[in-house]
Amino acid sequence: MAAATLLHSVMASGADLDSALTQNEAYDRLEGADRGLARAIASNALRALGRIDGGLAQLIDRPLDQVEAPVLAVLRAGVAQIWMQQTAPYAAVSATVEAARRWRPASRGGKLVNAVLRRASERPEVFTDLDPTTIWPDWLANRYRAALGPDGATALAEVQLREPPVDLTLKPRINAEDFAAEIEGEVLANGSVRLKAGRLLSDLPGYAAGDWWVQDAGATQAARVLGEISGKRVLDLCAAPGGKAMQLAAAGAQVTALDISRQRLDVLRANVERTGLRMEITEGDARTWRPDQKVDAVLLDAPCSAMGVLRRHPEAAWRRDPASLSKYPRTQRALLDAAGEMLQPGGTLIYCVCTPFSGEGRDVVEGALNSGPWKRSPIRPDEVPGFVNALTPEGDLLTAPVARDSIASAPTQNAADAIDSDVFFVSRLEYAPI
Numbered sequence: 001m002a003a004a005t006l007l008h009s010v011m012a013s014g015a016d017l018d019s020a021l022t023q024n025e026a027y028d029r030l031e032g033a034d035r036g037l038a039r040a041i042a043s044n045a046l047r048a049l050g051r052i053d054g055g056l057a058q059l060i061d062r063p064l065d066q067v068e069a070p071v072l073a074v075l076r077a078g079v080a081q082i083w084m085q086q087t088a089p090y091a092a093v094s095a096t097v098e099a100a101r102r103w104r105p106a107s108r109g110g111k112l113v114n115a116v117l118r119r120a121s122e123r124p125e126v127f128t129d130l131d132p133t134t135i136w137p138d139w140l141a142n143r144y145r146a147a148l149g150p151d152g153a154t155a156l157a158e159v160q161l162r163e164p165p166v167d168l169t170l171k172p173r174i175n176a177e178d179f180a181a182e183i184e185g186e187v188l189a190n191g192s193v194r195l196k197a198g199r200l201l202s203d204l205p206g207y208a209a210g211d212w213w214v215q216d217a218g219a220t221q222a223a224r225v226l227g228e229i230s231g232k233r234v235l236d237l238c239a240a241p242g243g244k245a246m247q248l249a250a251a252g253a254q255v256t257a258l259d260i261s262r263q264r265l266d267v268l269r270a271n272v273e274r275t276g277l278r279m280e281i282t283e284g285d286a287r288t289w290r291p292d293q294k295v296d297a298v299l300l301d302a303p304c305s306a307m308g309v310l311r312r313h314p315e316a317a318w319r320r321d322p323a324s325l326s327k328y329p330r331t332q333r334a335l336l337d338a339a340g341e342m343l344q345p346g347g348t349l350i351y352c353v354c355t356p357f358s359g360e361g362r363d364v365v366e367g368a369l370n371s372g373p374w375k376r377s378p379i380r381p382d383e384v385p386g387f388v389n390a391l392t393p394e395g396d397l398l399t400a401p402v403a404r405d406s407i408a409s410a411p412t413q414n415a416a417d418a419i420d421s422d423v424f425f426v427s428r429l430e431y432a433p434i
């Protein structure tokens with residue numbers, strides 16, 4: 001019941017799962033492993049939502065939008081157990097029917113849930129045979145196909161069904177091999193350390209000392225391709241919550257971290273305090289704010305649709321529509337132009353977004369190259385260990401999740417050069433006014 005009410009509030013109120021977890025009475029009453037189970041059921045249902053609904057539509061004799069929303073939430077929670085978690089069908093069916101009866105005693109939901117989940121356990125192929133990209137709304141699946149090709153979109157969908165990895169970025173003075181051995185983690189080719197599932201972050205060594213912070217391996221590349229920046233003046237224009245700014249400061253740069261959001265800057269401040277790194281922190285709108293002095297480098301991690309990190313927030317797929325995405329390119333271009341006014345001639349701009357859609361990535365960069373004082377400074381393979389396969393012909397980087405099994409079945413692909421990560425587009429430009 002906790003899982004179903006979580007799902008219901010995420011879908012009905014537009015809350016994300018993390019905030020729904022803090023406000024759910026049924027979930028609150030649970031302890032230990034039960035809490036983990038309720039969360040896993042809700043999270044799995046959200047990961048596969050469109051595909052679960054596609055299967056349910058074949059098992060119910062009326063359109064899904066005519067099923068009461070709470071009953072639909074219970075059904076989705078039931079299917080997540082039967083199909084995705086391989087819970088014994090009798091256990092999943094009886095517990096889920098019980099939840100429907102208790103939650104909505106007056107409705108006939110219990111009967112429907114019982115009948116449909118029995119069918120679901122007898123006919124798992126209604127879910128397994130569906131195209132993996134049906135997990136998303138159709139328009140979004142089409143956009144992924146356009147951006148990544150049909151195989152890339154399918155791989156992205158398959159990876160979204162699994163819990164994403166958790167990676168740590170270590171301060172440069174920490175020895176990655178020793179640290180990884182201590183926590184039984186894995187050192188990735190880019191230097192990040194990947195945790196084993198289920199480790200509690202605050203229990204790891206070095207947490208209080210601020211020796212590391214959580215950051216997806218792909219997210220580290222934007223700051224990395226700035227190269228040697230010790231002593232240089234670097235502006236991070238969209239800095240909160242601070243993963244990339246902390247990398248820059250840890251590499252010895254004189255960092256100014258700017259962000260428009262006071263709330264997000266509070267999180268950045270807490271992160272910076274824990275890690276003991278030094279930087280100047282400023283609230284402002286990068287389109288109009290200007291530094292006292294022009295700087296050597298700017299990192300612009302622009303606001304974007306974030307459609308490359310859906311495996312961490314799958315519910316976001318159902319909050320967006322094409323119109324809500326159309327506003328980004330104009331803001332991104334305005335921020336990129338503003339960055340030019342802050343750089344010294346010959347200075348470097350890193351432009352980065354966490355989406356695979358070229359309208360927010362490559363096209364914004366090409367637009368600036370065609371009409372502004374910029375030169376592309378292609379990223380070289382030797383600069384991006386672990387992400388060589390993610391380099392585009394133009395010398396930009398487009399990282400993406402990689403299914404481990406796909407590496408094993410493609411012997412030409414070097415596993416060390418294909419780190420499984422979130423989607424990041426990174427381009428490096430030189431400011432070259434005439």
Ligand SMILES: C[S@@+](CC[C@H](N)C(=O)[O-])C[C@H]1O[C@@H](n2cnc3c(N)ncnc32)[C@H](O)[C@@H]1O
Nearest residue numbers: 238239240241242243244259260261285286301
């Ligand atoms: C992708 S997030 C940045 C993540 C951050 N770089 C990191 O690595 O942790 C984008 C940020 O841009 C900020 N932002 C959006 N519009 C802005 C603007 N006009 N000026 C400055 N910051 C802005 C948002 O508040 C948000 O924190």
